[in-house]
Amino acid sequence: MKNIIFISPPAGGKGTQSDLLVKKYNYKHISVGNLLREEVESGSEDGKIIDAELLKGNFVPDEMATKILKKALINNEGPFIFDGYPRTLKQLDDFEEILKELNMNNIVAVYLNLSEEEAIKRATGRMICPTCSRTYHKYYREVKPKVDNLCDKCITTLVVRNDDKLETYQERYKNYKEKTAPLINKFKEKGILFTINDPVHPDETFKQIEKVIK
Numbered sequence: 001m002k003n004i005i006f007i008s009p010p011a012g013g014k015g016t017q018s019d020l021l022v023k024k025y026n027y028k029h030i031s032v033g034n035l036l037r038e039e040v041e042s043g044s045e046d047g048k049i050i051d052a053e054l055l056k057g058n059f060v061p062d063e064m065a066t067k068i069l070k071k072a073l074i075n076n077e078g079p080f081i082f083d084g085y086p087r088t089l090k091q092l093d094d095f096e097e098i099l100k101e102l103n104m105n106n107i108v109a110v111y112l113n114l115s116e117e118e119a120i121k122r123a124t125g126r127m128i129c130p131t132c133s134r135t136y137h138k139y140y141r142e143v144k145p146k147v148d149n150l151c152d153k154c155i156t157t158l159v160v161r162n163d164d165k166l167e168t169y170q171e172r173y174k175n176y177k178e179k180t181a182p183l184i185n186k187f188k189e190k191g192i193l194f195t196i197n198d199p200v201h202p203d204e205t206f207k208q209i210e211k212v213i214k
């Protein structure tokens with residue numbers, strides 16, 4: 001199985017596809033953000049350094065992110081899904097160094113290409129129950145609440161996460177576009193880019209992904 005770098009706009013369906021891959025093919029989901037948080041919680045020396053940077057409101061230095069990522073790759077069995085990393089061209093260079101060092105060259109960049117309009121519809125339609133944390137969607141029949149805006153189970157009024165509110169989302173989308181576009185071109189040059197246009201149905205998207213990872 002190939003290792004996967006996932007690229008999609010926020011709320012673009014990356015999470016759903018990752019879950020399916022983990023379940024069916026035993027992929028190990030690697031989120032650098034989570035790894036850094038875990039390192040902080042472990043109370044290690046590196047964790048303390050990371051914590052101090054975050055407290056100062058700084059980004060974690062690239063070298064630290066690289067070190068933590070490398071450790072996770074050594075200590076776990078692949079295949080891996082890389083989520084939210086590499087996010088910049090500099091990180092891509094570091095990432096390629098690690099792959100070379102660990103002799104991992106079997107990789108594909110899966111790009112879920114959604115229009116901004118569709119991405120907004122997805123994000124702003126997401127609702128969560130503040131009582132039981134169950135998630136719903138205004139526009140998708142399979143996960144629509146039985147009664148508009150109410151949790152099926154607790155009858156609590158559903159809320160939209162701040163991240164998913166229209167203005168916040170538009171900002172995140174713009175940010176994503178600016179930062180990710182150069183990476184997408186790089187992956188294309190390297191011949192490892194696989195684009196799925198308008199991935200509306202999760203089942204069909206998954207089938208397409210299955211074809212390129214084997």
Ligand SMILES: [Zn+2]
Binds near residue numbers: 129131134
């Ligand atoms: Zn509920």
